[in-house]
Amino acid sequence: MFKKSFVVFMSLLLVLSMLFVGCAKEEAAPEETAPAAEEAAPEEALKVGFVYVGPIGDGGWSYSHNEGRLYLEEQLGVETLYKESVPEGPEVEKVMKDMIDQGAKAIFVTSFGYMDYVVNVAEEFPEVTFMHCSGYKDAPNMNNYFGRIYEARYLSGIVAGLKTETDKIGYVAAYEIPEVIRGINAFTLGVQSVNEDATVAVRWTHTWYDPAKEKEAAKALLDEGVDVIAQHQDTAGPQQAAEERGAFSIGYHTDMKDTAPNAYMTAPIWDWGPYYTEQVEKIMNGEWTNEPYWGGMEDGVVKLAELTENAPEGAQAAVDEALQALKEGTLSVFAGPIYDQEGNMMVEEGTEMSDGDMLSMGWFVKGVEGKIE
Amino acid sequence: MIRIAKRSEVSKNRNVLTRIAAIIMALMLSALFIVFLGHDPLKVYLSMIEGSFGSVYRFKETIISTIPLTITSLGILLAFKMKFWNIGAEGQMIMGAFLASYFALNYPDMNRLVLLTLMLVAGAVGGGIWGLIPAYFKSKYGTNEVLFTLMMNYIALKWITYLQYGPWKDKNALGFPKIPNFTSNAVLPKLFGIHVGWLIAIILTALVYVFIHYTKKGYEINVIGESESTGAYAGMNVRKIILQAMFLGGALAGISGMIQASAVSGTLSVEVTGGVGYTAIIVTWLSGLSAPLIVIVSFLFAILIQGGSYIQTAFQIPQSAAQILQGMILLFVLGSEFFVKYQIIYKNIKLKKKEGK
Numbered sequence: 001m002f003k004k005s006f007v008v009f010m011s012l013l014l015v016l017s018m019l020f021v022g023c024a025k026e027e028a029a030p031e032e033t034a035p036a037a038e039e040a041a042p043e044e045a046l047k048v049g050f051v052y053v054g055p056i057g058d059g060g061w062s063y064s065h066n067e068g069r070l071y072l073e074e075q076l077g078v079e080t081l082y083k084e085s086v087p088e089g090p091e092v093e094k095v096m097k098d099m100i101d102q103g104a105k106a107i108f109v110t111s112f113g114y115m116d117y118v119v120n121v122a123e124e125f126p127e128v129t130f131m132h133c134s135g136y137k138d139a140p141n142m143n144n145y146f147g148r149i150y151e152a153r154y155l156s157g158i159v160a161g162l163k164t165e166t167d168k169i170g171y172v173a174a175y176e177i178p179e180v181i182r183g184i185n186a187f188t189l190g191v192q193s194v195n196e197d198a199t200v201a202v203r204w205t206h207t208w209y210d211p212a213k214e215k216e217a218a219k220a221l222l223d224e225g226v227d228v229i230a231q232h233q234d235t236a237g238p239q240q241a242a243e244e245r246g247a248f249s250i251g252y253h254t255d256m257k258d259t260a261p262n263a264y265m266t267a268p269i270w271d272w273g274p275y276y277t278e279q280v281e282k283i284m285n286g287e288w289t290n291e292p293y294w295g296g297m298e299d300g301v302v303k304l305a306e307l308t309e310n311a312p313e314g315a316q317a318a319v320d321e322a323l324q325a326l327k328e329g330t331l332s333v334f335a336g337p338i339y340d341q342e343g344n345m346m347v348e349e350g351t352e353m354s355d356g357d358m359l360s361m362g363w364f365v366k367g368v369e370g371k372i373e
Numbered sequence: 374m375i376r377i378a379k380r381s382e383v384s385k386n387r388n389v390l391t392r393i394a395a396i397i398m399a400l401m402l403s404a405l406f407i408v409f410l411g412h413d414p415l416k417v418y419l420s421m422i423e424g425s426f427g428s429v430y431r432f433k434e435t436i437i438s439t440i441p442l443t444i445t446s447l448g449i450l451l452a453f454k455m456k457f458w459n460i461g462a463e464g465q466m467i468m469g470a471f472l473a474s475y476f477a478l479n480y481p482d483m484n485r486l487v488l489l490t491l492m493l494v495a496g497a498v499g500g501g502i503w504g505l506i507p508a509y510f511k512s513k514y515g516t517n518e519v520l521f522t523l524m525m526n527y528i529a530l531k532w533i534t535y536l537q538y539g540p541w542k543d544k545n546a547l548g549f550p551k552i553p554n555f556t557s558n559a560v561l562p563k564l565f566g567i568h569v570g571w572l573i574a575i576i577l578t579a580l581v582y583v584f585i586h587y588t589k590k591g592y593e594i595n596v597i598g599e600s601e602s603t604g605a606y607a608g609m610n611v612r613k614i615i616l617q618a619m620f621l622g623g624a625l626a627g628i629s630g631m632i633q634a635s636a637v638s639g640t641l642s643v644e645v646t647g648g649v650g651y652t653a654i655i656v657t658w659l660s661g662l663s664a665p666l667i668v669i670v671s672f673l674f675a676i677l678i679q680g681g682s683y684i685q686t687a688f689q690i691p692q693s694a695a696q697i698l699q700g701m702i703l704l705f706v707l708g709s710e711f712f713v714k715y716q717i718i719y720k721n722i723k724l725k726k727k728e729g730k
Contacts, residue, residue, distance in 0.1 A: 055691075081686045089551075090638035091647070094434065101430045102686060113549055177549050206538065206550070 046106060046284055048072065049099035050082040051092060053111035053234075054209040060234035060253040061208065064270040065110045065133075071273025076280055088113025096121045100128055106283050108276065109133065111208070112177060118142055129283050134179055136359055138290050145275065146179075148296035150186035150358075151326055152268030153230075154333045155304045155319050156250045157190020159265050160198075160228045162312040163248055164191075167198040170221030172231045172238045174208050176372045178361045180232050185365045186333045187230055187250075192367050194318060201226055202370030211235040222247055229263075239264055248310055255305045265311040269303050294355065298327050334358060339366040376718045388713050392659065395709035399701040406697060412688055424683020425676040431683070433567050437637065438675035439668075440570040441466075441629045441646075445653035446660065446667045447581045448500070448625030451618050453662055454585065455598045459619070461507060461522025462626040463650025464529035465500040469627020470634035471533060472499030474552070474641035477559035477634075478541065485558045492559065492631055500627015501620040503529065508619035512612040526650070533643050541641075554640045561636040568636035574668075577625065582664040594618050626650065652678075655703045674699075 050069050052062035062084065069080050081104055086095050092114045096107055100121075106129040109118050115135035122130045122142040130142040138144055160169050169191060173180050188200045201224060203217045215237035218229045222245045230250040231238040236259040242249035243260035251260075251267030275295065282288040295301040304323070307316055325331030336347035340363050347353050362372060404414035425435045445462050452459035473492035480488060507521040536542075536552065543553040561568045585591040593614050597604040604611050629649070634641050656674055660666035681695025 082689070083682075083686055084691070087644045088549075089642045089644040090640065091644060097430070098434070098682065099686065101428060102683075113551065116546075116554065175549065 046078050046280065047103045048078055048080045048280060049096070049104035049107040050080060051086050051095055051099075051107065051109045051111075051114065052082060052084045053086060053088060053113070055084045056082070058209055058234050059236060059256070059259070061270075062110070062234065064253050065108070065272055068270075068272030068276045069108075072276040072280060075273070075277045076284075078280060086114075090117060093117045093121055096130075097125075100125055105129065106131070106280060112179065115144075129288060131279060138292065140290060143290040143292055145279075145293040146295075147270060147299075147301040148294060149268050149270070149302045150182050150333055151297045152302045152304045153183045153187040154190035154193075154326075155322055156230065156266055156268050157187040157192075158194050158318050158322060159307065159311050159315045160187070160230060160248075160250055161191035161193070161195035162315050162318065163265065164195065164198050164226075164228050166225050166227045167195065168224070168226045169198060169200045169228045169230065170218065170224070170226035171200050171202045171370075172214055172217045172221065172229065172233055173202055173204055174232055174234075175206060176204065178359055181364065181372065182358055182361045183232050184368060184370075185361065188365050188367045189333060189338070190322075193322075198367070200230075200368050200370075202364075202368060204370075204373070205233065207233075209234045211237040214238055215241045218242060219245070228265075236260070251305070257308055263310065264308060265315075266307045267305045269305045271301055271303055275299075275301055296326070297323065340364065341366055341368060377715050378718055380714060380716050388661065391709045391713050392661075392706055395705035396702055399698070399705040402705075403698045403701050407690075407694070410690060410694065412690065417684055417688060417690070420687055421676065421680025421684055424680040424687065429566075431679065435672070435675045435679045436567050436571055438678050439671045440568075440574045441633050441637075441649045442653055442656055442671035442674055443574045443668050444570075444577055444629035444632070445626045445649055446656040446671060447577055447664060448504075448622040448629070449653055449657040450581065450585075450660075450662055450664060450667065451594065451622035451625070452504075453598075453657055454594050455615060455618055457508070457511070457615060457619065458519045459504065459507075459522050459622060460519055460654065461504065461525045461623075461650075462653050463646055463648070464522070464526035465503045465623040465626035466630030466633070466646045466650050467526075467529040467533055468503040468630070469496035469500035469624075470630035470641055470645045471529075471536075472496060472627070473631035474555075474634055477555045478553065478641075481556040481558060483558065488558050489561060489635070492635060493628060496627045496631025497624035498627070500630060501624035504619045504623020504626070505616060508616050512615050530643060533641065533645070536641070537643060552641045555635065559635060560639055561632065568632070570632040570636055573628070573632065577628070578664050578668055581625075585664065590614070590617070626653075652699070655699070655706075659706055677702075 050065065052065060054060065054062040056062050056066040066082065069082060072078065073080055081099050081102060083095050086092050088111055096109065099107055108131045110133040112134045115132055115137050118130050118132045119137050119139055119142065122139040126141055128141065132142060132144045134146045135144045171184055171187065173184060184200065184202055191198050191200060201221055203221055205213050205217050207213055214233045214235050218238035218241035221229060222241060228248045228250065229238050229242040231252050233252065236256050239249050239251055239256050239260035242263040247263060248265055249260055249263040251264055253267065254269055256264050256267055275293065279288065304319065307319070322331060332352050334347060334353035336351050337345060337349040338347040340346050343366060346363065364370065364372065407414040407417050424431060426432055445466060448465065449459055449462050472495040476488065476491050476495050503525060507518050507525060510516040510521060511518045538550045541552045543551050561570060564572060593604065593609050596607065596609065597611055597614055601611055630645065634645050638645055652674060656667060656670045660670045677695065677699055681698065684690050685695065
């Protein structure tokens with residue numbers, strides 16, 4: 001018995017040691033070639049990292065950023081790294097440092113909750129450029145960038161406002177942060193621009209990516225009598241709820257036609273590719289600055305997806321008209337008079353909200369049913 | 374039919390061999406999975422090693438992952454020695470981190486040494502109490518400790534969620550649900566480039582080893598693990614010993630939680646443990662309940678974690694792949710327990726067949 005075990009043990013040991021010898025060789029090889037490759041490579045060989053809050057297959061937020069990454073690769077031929085499903089906590093610091101360790105010289109960090117950690121890492125690595133999406137803090141080597149998706153939400157509000165018959169629209173929302181609040185307000189203003197009586201009921205999920213929870217939230221809203229569901233979530237859960245109940249829906253991030261063919265009408269969507277390409281080009285040419293970016297419909301970074309046949313009659317014309325006005329600057333989503341839920345005048349007639357006020361928006365416009373906790 | 378019989382004696386050699394074989398089989402099966410994903414498994418495994426040792430930075434990160442695994446596993450070890458199946462290390466870590474954070478957030482300007490000592494003690498007490506509760510109910514009412522400790526994890530987690538969204542929410546975060554960052558006073562200092570948690574881990578490993586092997590209490594824990602009634606017959610206060618050992622075990626997990634909150638996260642969040650409380654159960658089991666082996670197994674698991682994270686970006690393999698690898702190792706090792714304790718006898722099949730004919 002003992003002899004047999006001994007033989008087995010020795011042979012295992014042999015296999016293991018062979019494995020390690022193999023490792024040593026394998027490890028030694030790249031070390032020899034690596035410095036040479038670095039010397040030979042011209043300066044434009046830039047490695048770019050992307051940090052995503054959800055999986056890239058989410059068909060939503062992270063998916064749209066990943067499309068931007070693929071576009072960047074295709075346009076400039078740069079090498080990219082990415083990491084999915086990174087929690088909005090201290091772990092992201094390690095993820096960024098790992099990427100820098102693997103040679104990243106520029107990192108796109110694509111969720112609000114990463115902000116403070118990006119500031120920390122940016123301080124530690126002044127030679128790396130950081131671009132943080134949807135925040136407001138910056139550093140000499142860190143900017144913040146975002147799109148005026150609220151403009152597209154306003155347009156989708158027009159579609160919803162024309163569609164609703166119960167005059168009650170549901171909105172499944174993630175967190176009580178300015179970005180989400182601004183979106184709900186813009187959507188509601190869009191709704192009311194065509195349907196003064198309609199209200200928008202909000203339900204918070206406190207998740208970005210939780211298909212089941214977000215679907216449940218939409219169902220709860222449908223139980224309360226809403227007939228159109230809009231969402232600020234990264235999954236198609238709310239779309240599925242609308243589809244199952246025979247209601248209608250406004251998506252987000254990407255065209256969600258396939259998920260809910262009978263419910264989906266349109267969606268505010270992102271197109272990050274051109275911006276990413278421009279930024280990386282600037283870094284390569286040494287022209288990059290930490291100037292914040294907040295592009296709108298005119299830049300094409302935010303868009304409204306094509307309307308489907310579920311959209312109401314006349315919606316296309318109304319949307320086109322508003323879109324034209326937005327692009328020409330004759331229409332501004334947050335132009336007065338705007339009242340809050342209690343009826344207080346928040347933006348006076350003839351004035352417009354400043355970007356600063358919009359970025360820190362913490363109140364709902366009249367017509368929103370819900371509370372900011 | 375195949376006959377299964379209990380082995381009369383379990384040799385140490387066989388024990389170790391079976392486990393090594395289980396790990397190798399898990400690696401081989403995972404290799405198939407990697408091939409299925411369209412990668413060369415040997416390359417992937419090698420770059421996992423490169424990802425954990427390839428540079429000073431990577432090596433440091435591997436050590437940083439080893440620290441909480443080691444300390445938490447030591448805590449679980451004390452419970453497992455008594456055959457008290459503590460699945461609640463995750464919750465004990467969280468509550469340790471919670472109580473330590475209480476001092477970090479409320480006394481940010483206290484003298485650094487005093488504050489850190491206070492946090493360490495608070496971490497131990499927080500985790501200890503969370504370990505004591507299921508032990509009390511088990512010894513008093515005979516509740517099932519597996520379910521009890523598991524459920525306590527969720528209570529702890531939801532408690533932190535409540536704090537994060539409610540009373541402890543950072544008012545400067547524009548509504549984003551996060552707890553404020555600690556001041557630098559509440560962050561553990563570095564020693565040789567890695568936070569001092571590594572030194573704490575080594576000291577605690579030595580202490581636990583001495584405690585188990587050279588103290589009366591440690592001996593009593595061993596005896597109770599073998600047979601509670603023997604302990605009781607020998608005049609031991611079994612209930613008291615279980616309570617004490619679970620407090621100590623919970624305290625170790627709590628210290629590990631405090632270290633993570635202070636040195637790694639710099640704040641408290643629902644992600645503070647990173648699942649270490651569960652991984653540590655595997656580590657403890659694989660180490661065969663030996664304190665020094667825990668350090669080695671923790672280090673191997675840290676390679677799996679750090680290397681797993683590396684291959685994700687290097688090969689663009691989904692995050693879940695590395696977790697599948699861990700899951701397979703656990704499955705195979707637990708499965709191999711069967712072969713350690715039982716043997717399958719084939720001879721009888723032939724005999725029976727002959728008889729049948």
